[in-house]
Amino acid sequence: MKKIKLLQQVAQEGVVAVLRGESPDEVIEMANQCIAGGIKVIEITMTVPFALKAIEKLAMSYSSDTKDPSKFAIIGVGTALDPETARAAILSGAEFVVGPSLNPATVTLCNRYRVPVMPGCMTIKEIQEALELGVDIVKLFPGNLYSPAMIKAIKGPVPQANIMPTGGVSLDNLGDWIKAGAVAVGIGSDLTSEAVKSGNYDLIASRAGQYIEAYRSAKNAG
Template sequence: MKKIKVIQQIAEQGVVAVLRADTAEDVVRMAEQAIEGGIKVIEITMTVPGALRAIETLAAKYSSTAKDPARFAIIGVGTVLDPETARAAILAGSEFVVGPSLNPETVMLCNRYRIPVMPGCMTIKEIQQALELGVDVVKLFPGNAFAPSMIKAIKGPLPQANIMPTGGVSLSNLGEWIKAGATAVGIGGDLTADAVKTGDYSIIAKKAAEYVAAFKAAKA
């Protein structure tokens, strides 16, 4: 049942922070600021050196089952290319797995351990394959290759597909994606770029709050 609850929580939260950094310590700081600002779904990409260490640190501090709101967050892993990486991340505490492409072996492993998996897809064929493999949420990636109207196009033949665009989602278009039918959205560089440039990580918390407000406004 935990898998179903985590998927529901991701849909309810609506905004996923996709975090990349040069060190595990930096990405942990980014995650803490994003959570402070209200983004409660955190994706640590495997491109971060020491990513598993960062996931362990965050999973020890936050949890999707935490009763204390300050400790509530869903920590996951991104840029997963193979089942070996997925399993390592799950053992480190990851509560969901995201990949840039559809890897059937990774999906099967995540299903085996009842962990939500969100593979990247670009075509109707890939999305159909993902659904047949038991994927609950499909990552539309790269999102900047499409307009929000792509959601409606996908849901024509596949109304049962839950779509999460990632890449190219910004404050200016988040509402369009949600109103078009996106289950959730992934936010990457736009959330952290200014903080990295200035060294002021509190900017992430401020931007996170703006994204959360934009999501709530779009849902309302």
Template sequence: MKKLKIVQQIVNEGVVAVLRGKSAEDVVAMAEQAIAGDIKVIEVTMTVPFALQAIETLAKKYSASAAPDSDRYAIIGVGTALDPETARAAILAGAEFVVGPSLNPATVALCNRYRVPIMPGVMTVKEIQEALELGVDICKLFPGNLYSPSTISAIKGPLPQANLMPTGGVNLANLGDWIRAGAVAVGIGSDLTNEAVKTGDYELIRRRSAEYIDAYRKAKGLS
């Protein structure tokens, strides 16, 4: 039941912050600002030095057990998980979902074994079908900047059961188009953090996060 609950929460929240940085401390600071801006799903990529340390720190602070029934609650996951070994290490560090840049059947099997949501990257209808057959609940359409929102409605013609989350190239200008086209969620990376990293003002991430959440809610007709 926990896996289904987390999948539903990711869909309900609709926006995933994909965080990369120079250190675990950088990413923790970014995540804190994103959460303060109301993005409640945080993906820490394994390209970050000591990424597992960042995941553990955030999970201890923001997980349901750490902050039950609190506005501080957030879902902390791992990204750029290339293999099952990486996924398992991240799960043990506190990751509640796993994201990969590609479809790795062994990683999917590992996550299914431990009932942890897995969102592998896909580029073709064939990969999406394979992911569905492996039991994947949400497929990451990646890199999203190679596609347009109309791609989702085209894919859903033959595969209406596929849940797609574009990542890469999603920004404030096109987020609404992706959601209205049928994306169950979107992944936001550099557009969320680039300005803050350049200026050293991480509060910009909080303000940017609030803008993304507002855009998502408007696209869903929630505000």
């Protein structure tokens, strides 16, 4: 039942912060700022050096089960290329797994342990294969190669697919993606680039708040 609850929480929160950095400490600070700003679903990519350390520390600080709002967050792993990486991240506390592509063995591993898995797909064929493997949320990636109209095109033949665009989602088009039927959106460098350049990581919390406001406005409008 926990998997179902996590999927519902991800869909309810609607915005996933995709975090990359130069060290575990940097992405932990990014995550803390995102959570403070209102983004409660955090994806730590495996391209971060010693990413598992960051996932472990964040998973010890936050939980999807807590009743304390200040401690609520869902910590997951991104750029999981294979089942070995996914399992290591799960053992470190990751509650969901995201990959840039569809790797059947990774999906099987995550299904075995009842952990939500969100593989990257670009075509109807890949999306169909993901659904047949038991994937609940498909990551449309790279999202910047498409417009929000792509979701309508996908949902023509496969209306049952839950689509999460990642890459190229911005404050300007987030509303269009949600109105088009996206179950959630993934936000990457637009959240953190200005903070990294300036060294002022408080800017991430402010940016996160803008994304949450945009998401809620789009949902309310729908």
